[in-house]
Amino acid sequence: MDTTDPAPSRLSLWLDLIRWNRPAGWLLLLWPTLSALWLAAGGFPGLHLVLVFTLGTILMRSAGCCINDVADREFDRHVKRTARRPVTSGAVSVGEALKLGAALALLAFLLVLSTNTPTILFSLAALAITIAYPYAKRWVSMPQAVLGVAFGFGIPMAWSAVTGTVPVEAWLLCLGNLCWVLAYDTEYAMVDRDDDLKIGIRTSAITLGRFDVPAVMAFYLLFVALWALVGARAGLGLPYALGLAAALVQVGWHFRLIRDRSRDGCFRAFRENHWIGFSVFAGLVVDLLLR
Template sequence: MNPTNTTPLSFKQTLWAYIQLMRLNRPVGIYLVLWPALWALWLGAGGFPGWLILSVFVSGAVLMRSAGCVINDYADRHFDGHVARTCQRPIAAGLIKPKSALVFFLILCLIAFGLVLLLNPLTISLSLGAVLLAALYPFMKRFTYWPQAFLGAAFAWAVPMGFAATANAVPWQAWPIFIITLIWALIYDTAYAIGDKEDDLKIGVKSTAILFGERVQAVIGVFQILMLLGLIWIGHLFALGWVYHLSLGAVAGLFLYHQKLLGLNQPSMAFKAFLNNHWVGFVVLLGIAFDQNLQSLGVN
């Protein structure tokens, strides 16, 4: 639709436009936010964190990822119309007004904050950092080639919040997990940015995919190795056993598969590697949860 089109939308069309604005039709981003949060909850609680805390974090992941997508499209409203992949996004297509999107972003943040109020004061105070990082990230691509690092920080902020919610403290061991999550974002979001590289160069938007250039596959490989080493360290810090380390073998296998996809040098295959990355987080979560369960039974 032309952005100047003033034809009123039906309720169904409006609802679908907001679903697209929040990317609820593309839930992989929710998983990428959620898995590190659940790592932190299980490690912080030493097992199942309880239904209240779990429900708040799952709902919060959906709401804050949605809010991040909304503010991203608001920030990129003057760019998206010039990019083939994004020109049909609701704001760029004129389906949702920029001011309405900004108000909607604030509403989503307020709902998420309302949920956090069910938790302890430390978690409530940390939640303010999550909103700041979510709002900051979309604008970084104009000033730095490392916007993926800011995305990683926004996604990783759920880690200290997870420890705060379960242990009412943020031990130093939480910060290596924070860094690992940030590195993971550099892996998958660089793969995502490969598909936008040509359009980003035309409109002057920066990314790690542009920064790394022809070395992008090799650099992603270095980040994958760093993440694996970091996850091994986490196993040591939290005294996790063979089940957890077996899951890291599966992670290594997934990373090799992603390297194979990236080696095809096709944007569509890089995007496939991005989509497949959420299984990395899921496998790590399974390793943590099953390992802790066996330890509680005295088996591991």
């Protein structure tokens, strides 16, 4: 009797390609974007915009996974954690992955078309950076900064969708979000540091060297400080401050996870980062509700 496992369906391979079973990735994009929506609107921004940005975030993160796996397929073969990804293993062809990514990005763009011209223009810039990011690892010492720019585009897009403008508060949120991405994606890079050194990929974990853990903590603190500044400028009060305090408590826990630089600890810290974003968002929503 044949006891071999059946070949996975195309749908299951596509879902694996876009990391459907790992929602932490798109949650890291979603919480800052929703925070910008709520802050720009001074409360609930309306069901239409919530759906556009929630679905758009999921679709664009999925499209980014397709692009990333195509760009990194040769590197991923030499990394334990990524060697079995569908494109790397040959289960999904390069052409198939690119077509899927293009279809997902098109769906996201169709959603953005229901907003306004500034938001549409921001979405085109976001797409360009999303495509460029996977190749930054070959030339940029800290490609996590490029990812931070890509992941932050939801903030000015959200603000422009609500008000048609992008004030200084939105850019301060972007800068803070960039610091947050540098923190958690450096944790992620610390997981693969040994493999990345062998194959010649550039990452912040390699560039920072023995200062990686202090740098991650500094990035977290800058993130909280900048978002606290925006809260002060917006007149937010105790609930928002409690959300930021909850984020700081988690930062302390992350230090315990990454201080010995173990793969498991660093990977867990990365995977749990979306709770930091949720804490800040929850504090913001409650604060605006109580106004």
